[in-house]
Amino acid sequence: MLYHSEVLTVLKVVVIGIEGEINMGFIVRLCKNFDVDELAIVNPQIDPWSEEVRRFAAKGVDYLYSSRVKVYNTLDDALKNVSISACTSGVVSIEGIDILRRAIELDEFVNIAVRYDDVAIVFGRESVGLTRDEIAKCDLLVHIAANPEYPILNLSHAIGIVLYALYKAFKKSSVLDKIDKASEEQLHILDRYIDELATIVSSNEFQKELFTISLKRLFRRTLLSRSEVGLLITFIRRIYSKIKKEESTA
Template sequence: MLDRIRIVLVQTFHPGNIGASARAMKTMGLRDLVLVNPRSFPDAEATRLAAGASDLVEQARVTSSLDEAVKDCVQVVGASARLRAMPLPHYEEPDEMARSLVTNAATGPVALVFGRERSGLTNDEIRHCSHQVSIPADPEYGILNLSQAVQILAYETHRAWRQRQDSGFVYQQRQEDTPPTREQLEHFQAHLSRVMQQSGFLTQPHARTEQQLQALFARAEPSRKELSLLRGLLSAVEPKQS
């Protein structure tokens, strides 16, 4: 579904903003980038600021008009800081827009359109859109860099997608956060019990100390790395066999 969500940049003046926007897209799983009459492209600055998203810059399509960029889309949302005197549906909140965009992406390509750095989209370009969205900001200084605007709306879009039951999204799990197996937990508990007995910590055979400690570690949900650290600590204090 995310592959059907297109980011369209109209007449971008600074090529670095193309790269920064590509980077913002890739962090949110979006890959379809279309450039309408960019001032300078390809450009080394675009590739440099894309960092790890240079592949999106290399794959970006260039069109001569906004109509060409969005003619196959079932929904086209124009991002605009200014409300236009046009009877277009307007999303007051980006999250509302994102839910609609993701829903429509299930049926066909959709697009988020961003205008020029200084002047945004023209009235004629807005007419090629089916909806408008604005990013709420401080009225005294509501100025966002192009790539910042892309990042915000891309995040809201990704958030709306991952909250769907059919998204299948899972957060990336670092290796050190991997939960231990039942066997590893049982080895740890046996090691802990052995050390407590050998050290003289357990003096009452019927005390519930072991069960209470097992419950404590079960609530703590230690990772494999953390469990390994605890095993190392137990080995360090374990009485040495003569």
């Protein structure tokens, strides 16, 4: 389940008429990667639990045998109790004449999705995508920006892109959250050494200010760990000491 602003969001991936076992395996793996609550398979054309599917699911195979993977006969059944649904298509109406194929960009959908508790994203067949009737059953049509000369993405690739965007938007935990981040005290010490180094590198006050501001902003924008800041402090301190020593012996 995905969390945002203290609200629990249930995310469902709906795949209609899947035709390829390899794609099915990759999709299962992606659903585990991004902690999808339910993978709804509508009228599959292959065995979702075949040996080939299991092989390409890799270490996500346990997801395949969990209660999260469900098979439905119709899209209507798969979309029951969903607050908002969106389907994806590489074929959209550029001029907006075909209202049914009037799409929004993925970023816009993500901004909408974060307001709902139950979200479903619907994907079509590898060969022909979604029918017009299936598109009409969804609340929104989403387009993933790609090269206009070849905008049709592989099914599992499209699912991966959408899930990543939703995962980030809902502020799901990341392995990077476990990094031992540098403290403000450490960063202030680093700032002091940057100031001291800038003082001996340049006598021009304006240039010195540019040096210090640029470096301080650079380090603030970077997710530095405690050990990384420690190494930077040691590095700058040694440069400072070496320059001062050379100045004293000159």
